[in-house]
Amino acid sequence: MTSDSQEQRTATQEARGMGLSHAWRALRHRNFRLYFGGQSISLIGTWMTRVATSWLVYRLTKSAVLLGVVGFAGQIPTFLLAPLAGVIVDRIDRRQVLVWTQTLAMLQSLLLAWLTLTHRINIAEILILSALQGVINAFDMPARQSFIIRMVEERADLSNAIAINSSMANAARLIGPSLAGLVIAATNEGWCYFVDGVSYIAVIASLLMMRVKPEVSHHQGTTMIEQMRQGWVYVAGSLPIRAILLLFALLSLMGWPFMVLMPIFAGQVLHGGPHTLGFLMGAVGVGALISGLSLVLRRSVRGLTKVIPVAAAVFGAGLIAFGLSHNLWLSLPMMLVTGFGMMQGLTASNTILQTLVDERMRGRVMSYYTMAFVGMSPFGSLLAGALAHRIGPPLTVIVSGVACIVGAVLFWVRLGTIRRDMRPVYERLGIIPRQELTLEPNAIEEAAER
Numbered sequence: 001m002t003s004d005s006q007e008q009r010t011a012t013q014e015a016r017g018m019g020l021s022h023a024w025r026a027l028r029h030r031n032f033r034l035y036f037g038g039q040s041i042s043l044i045g046t047w048m049t050r051v052a053t054s055w056l057v058y059r060l061t062k063s064a065v066l067l068g069v070v071g072f073a074g075q076i077p078t079f080l081l082a083p084l085a086g087v088i089v090d091r092i093d094r095r096q097v098l099v100w101t102q103t104l105a106m107l108q109s110l111l112l113a114w115l116t117l118t119h120r121i122n123i124a125e126i127l128i129l130s131a132l133q134g135v136i137n138a139f140d141m142p143a144r145q146s147f148i149i150r151m152v153e154e155r156a157d158l159s160n161a162i163a164i165n166s167s168m169a170n171a172a173r174l175i176g177p178s179l180a181g182l183v184i185a186a187t188n189e190g191w192c193y194f195v196d197g198v199s200y201i202a203v204i205a206s207l208l209m210m211r212v213k214p215e216v217s218h219h220q221g222t223t224m225i226e227q228m229r230q231g232w233v234y235v236a237g238s239l240p241i242r243a244i245l246l247l248f249a250l251l252s253l254m255g256w257p258f259m260v261l262m263p264i265f266a267g268q269v270l271h272g273g274p275h276t277l278g279f280l281m282g283a284v285g286v287g288a289l290i291s292g293l294s295l296v297l298r299r300s301v302r303g304l305t306k307v308i309p310v311a312a313a314v315f316g317a318g319l320i321a322f323g324l325s326h327n328l329w330l331s332l333p334m335m336l337v338t339g340f341g342m343m344q345g346l347t348a349s350n351t352i353l354q355t356l357v358d359e360r361m362r363g364r365v366m367s368y369y370t371m372a373f374v375g376m377s378p379f380g381s382l383l384a385g386a387l388a389h390r391i392g393p394p395l396t397v398i399v400s401g402v403a404c405i406v407g408a409v410l411f412w413v414r415l416g417t418i419r420r421d422m423r424p425v426y427e428r429l430g431i432i433p434r435q436e437l438t439l440e441p442n443a444i445e446e447a448a449e450r
Contacts, residue, residue: 068385086367181278
């Protein structure tokens with residue numbers, strides 16, 4: 001057989017592998033199917049609660065500053081507690097952590113529902129319950145991210161599982177806000193909280209039904225303080241991990257808090273109501289869902305490093321265009337672009353981090369990922385609220401978009417060095433072929449350990 005024929009056959013086989021069966025290969029694993037089913041229901045409720053809280057605060061106060069303050073209260077506990085949470089996730093069974101966090105989140109949502117439906121809710125209670133959810137998220141997010149690899153069992157399916165998880169979250173982002181807008185317009189925010197509280201039953205049941213082997217503890221008598229120090233040294237000593245986390249800390253600080261300002265854009269800039277808010281949030285969800293589905297089709301993590309800065313730049317450009325628009329039919333496509341860029345970068349970075357990280361450090365690394373993704377948002381929420389109060393929401397979003405593009409450029413400049421540092425790990429995992437002529441085997445292993 002000629003070389004051309006072999007290459008043609010290989011290309012045909014790869015094309016077949018890109019079919020739907022390949023795209024959803026992580027669903028072959030029973031535990032991940034259970035998780036997919038439970039989370040698909042629960043995340044719709046979660047997005048209903050997010051929209052309901054934003055609209056409730058706006059309805060009660062009409063204040064951009066208080067929207068920022070509530071966002072800060074809901075996320076600052078995650079920033080403060082994430083390093084400790086990462087150590088705990090690495091020390092105890094992650095499934096048990098998730099069962100507890102989901103149960104507490106259910107009770108928090110049901111309490112919000114009761115207070116709102118009985119017309120007893122006030123801004124102080126919203127702040128307290130938002131802070132409680134932030135504490136829960138500090139433990140839930142690193143545990144959930146670290147648990148994915150145990151649900152798919154085969155590391156080769158990890159990137160596909162993360163992409164499917166993102167697609168699932170963004171389908172919920174599409175359905176949840178739109179449904180919340182309809183529910184709020186017909187009744188009030190309390191029923192959104194009630195639906196969210198009930199939806200947690202699905203994910204709790206799915207976790208309890210999973211069959212997973214008991215986890216091996218990695219602390220071996222090491223103190224929690226020492227484990228926190230080890231986690232920090234590990235993250236700080238890895239250029240790829242450090243660069244990804246720093247970029248997403250910037251995006252979380254400057255870019256993602258645009259969500260806090262959505263009620264103001266819906267009510268004041270675009271002269272709409274809760275339906276308008278639902279459409280805007282839904283457009284973000286459509287873009288993010290398209291992004292997630294495009295990543296589901298990928299065969300490997302190869303090439304994802306370039307995706308990160310490009311996605312950050314697209315995200316920033318979408319924000320700038322949205323800030324310049326005062327028409328709903330122009331704003332909706334810009335929100336779609338923004339959602340696409342946001343989720344493309346987020347999923348790509350998550351996949352690369354999960355691939356690079358040592359298993360014994362997984363919980364701690366994902367806790368720093370939580371700090372970068374969620375933990376910087378409270379400061380961004382305060383900054384966005386203050387800037388919107390001073391210079392207006394449109395100009396605030398434009399400034400945010402410029403900052404995101406600057407971060408993307410800085411990451412791109414270091415891309416060559418980042419990829420060179422990642423290569424030994426990818427070679428060791430068999431993702432790319434070894435370059436035995438340029439690196440001795442011992443040097444490769446030493447680089448991978450570093």
